[in-house]
Amino acid sequence: MYILQAKHLDKFYGKTKVIKDVSFSIKKGQIYGLLGPNGAGKSTLIKMIAGIEKVDEGEIIFEEEVKNINRYKRNMGILTQDIALYPSFTAHENISFFCSLYSYRGKELRKRVDRASEFVGLTDCKNKKVEEFSGGMMRRLHLACAIAHTPKLIIMDEPTVGIDPQSRNHILKSVKQLKNEGASIIYTSHYIEEIEEICDEICILDKGEIIAKGNSEYLKSYYMRNNTYIIILKNKVDNIENAIKKIDGISYVSVSNREIKCSCSKGINILQKLVNTICNNGGVIESIKNELPTLENVFLNITGEKLRN
Ligand SMILES: Nc1ncnc2c1ncn2[C@@H]1O[C@H](COP(=O)(O)OP(=O)(O)OP(=O)(O)O)[C@@H](O)[C@H]1O
Numbered sequence: 001m002y003i004l005q006a007k008h009l010d011k012f013y014g015k016t017k018v019i020k021d022v023s024f025s026i027k028k029g030q031i032y033g034l035l036g037p038n039g040a041g042k043s044t045l046i047k048m049i050a051g052i053e054k055v056d057e058g059e060i061i062f063e064e065e066v067k068n069i070n071r072y073k074r075n076m077g078i079l080t081q082d083i084a085l086y087p088s089f090t091a092h093e094n095i096s097f098f099c100s101l102y103s104y105r106g107k108e109l110r111k112r113v114d115r116a117s118e119f120v121g122l123t124d125c126k127n128k129k130v131e132e133f134s135g136g137m138m139r140r141l142h143l144a145c146a147i148a149h150t151p152k153l154i155i156m157d158e159p160t161v162g163i164d165p166q167s168r169n170h171i172l173k174s175v176k177q178l179k180n181e182g183a184s185i186i187y188t189s190h191y192i193e194e195i196e197e198i199c200d201e202i203c204i205l206d207k208g209e210i211i212a213k214g215n216s217e218y219l220k221s222y223y224m225r226n227n228t229y230i231i232i233l234k235n236k237v238d239n240i241e242n243a244i245k246k247i248d249g250i251s252y253v254s255v256s257n258r259e260i261k262c263s264c265s266k267g268i269n270i271l272q273k274l275v276n277t278i279c280n281n282g283g284v285i286e287s288i289k290n291e292l293p294t295l296e297n298v299f300l301n302i303t304g305e306k307l308r309n
Pocket residue numbers: 013018036037038039040041042043044045081
């Protein structure tokens with residue numbers, strides 16, 4: 001049922017521990033998101049899973065109890081953070097090269113190369129040299145090279161960095177399609193919206209440690225201690241900030257012109273009191289919105305820092 005289990009992983013670079021007691025399990029067919037700021041340890045973790053970096057402590061177990069990475073490698077497809085392609089080769093030559101490393105030859109190899117380039121929407125450019133490609137096209141070709149051998153586990157390290165929205169959408173669509181075709185995917189990103197959109201489960205890493213894991217709804221409901229309301233008034237009301245502060249249960253208020261932002265602990269219903277206070281002070285309400293929690297807020301709540309740094 002699990003394609004991968006990571007148990008109590010540690011990793012040192014010199015004397016610095018950069019991965020600290022990291023454990024997680026990925027079910028077959030899932031898109032598993034690794035989210036974290038720069039230097040969190042995402043790439044290091046991915047390199048450990050891919051067998052590029054040594055595991056200092058702990059173990060990684062692939063499906064059917066396979067513990068030896070070399071026995072599982074051909075089932076994996078890896079998109080490293082830095083694009084690894086041959087610039088003077090054409091798109092097809094690149095895919096063909098990487099696919100042939102898995103012992104595919106002749107007709108079967110050609111079929112796979114065609115299928116992979118079609119999958120990423122690069123059939124029209126198949127004979128173009130990579131050095132003439134845009135960044136987005138390179139990312140798509142990178143994906144084609146990683147999947148031509150139909151791996152069961154696809155590991156993607158920031159596959160959408162620095163590309164235009166069209167290529168980004170194409171990649172996100174491709175990831176979902178790969179999942180529909182039965183692959184399991186580890187997806188790393190800084191972009192919270194992407195992680196929220198495509199991942200079944202999410203692991204948030206910071207400074208080499210897991211600080212939260214679960215699906216996005218769970219993370220948001222568990223880690224968000226506050227409800228935040230945004231109230232727009234039709235008129236400007238003096239001193240409304242002080243009046244709202246006095247309401248029992250209010251933990252935060254800020255007023256900017258006609259906009260009031262305030263938070264209260266979850267489970268306390270202060271909306272009626274809030275409306276009464278505003279009206280009693282001469283405010284006319286135009287709209288009230290309950291600000292929905294985001295993963296960004298979750299991260300901020302746990303660490304006190306913004307995710308993108
Ligand atoms: N080859 C290396 N030698 C020494 N330290 C390293 C090496 N690679 C990474 N590190 C350190 O390990 C920590 C984790 O880095 P890693 O690249 O895994 O982070 P990341 O989450 O992928 O960051 P980014 O979002 O910037 O890609 C950082 O403190 C980094 O400086």
